[in-house]
Amino acid sequence: MSDSPSPTTLRLLQSTALLLSSLSAGTVLTISTFVVPRLLESPTPIMLTQWTRTYARGAATVPAAAATSAAAYLWLGLCGSGGKGGRLYLAASALTVGIVPYTVGIMLGTNGKLKALEERVGVKAVREKGEVALEEEQGAKRLVDWWGVLNLGRAGLLIAGTVCGLVATL
Incomplete structure (x- = not known):
């Protein structure tokens, strides 16, 4: 491996x-x-049902894109740029891939509750054309709303990673 990457790379x-x-x-x-x-x-x-489908689509795309980005930042930090720029790329990598432990550590419980509710309430109500109990309805709405708030933490990590990467690049 050469000491420095080509400008194109x-x-x-x-x-x-x-x-x-x-x-x-x-x-x-x-x-x-x-x-x-x-x-x-x-x-x-x-x-x-819509939350479950939205979550599944996001889970199928965002982590892969973030991991690819984090790997590129990591490579830039270790091989492509020394000094302050290199440290910023390493920070960008850590922040970007940080969505994975954040999701597991902070969001997993809420995700599981929502998936279980969807299986119990969503399917039953659609098949039986039954009414959802007010308590379950309010609980489900609170959980989806809370999930949206927690998800902002992932957005913050990704934004911070992008800013670090941009500053290092400029």
Whole structure:
């Protein structure tokens, strides 16, 4: 491995890392600020199904994009740039990949409760055309709203990672 990357490789990695971390941040932020409020307007069984589908789509795309971005930032921090820029790339990598432990440590319980509610309430109400008990409905709405708040933490990590990467690049 050479001492320094080619200018083309450096720019490609910088662009990839910045693009993927900023797209991930925008996606996560959009879900909390635009999607969750719309979900809360829906009847509970539909809201829970929509949340489950939204969560599944996000889980299938955002972590992979964030991991790719974090890997590029890590490479830039270790091999591509020394000094303050290198430390900022390492910080960008840690912040970007930080959504994984954040999700596991802070959001997993809420995610599990919502998935269980969707299985119990969503399917039953749709199949039986039954009414959802007011207590369950209020609990489900509170959980989706709380999930949206917790999700802002992931957006914050991704935004902070993108800012660190951008400052290091400039």
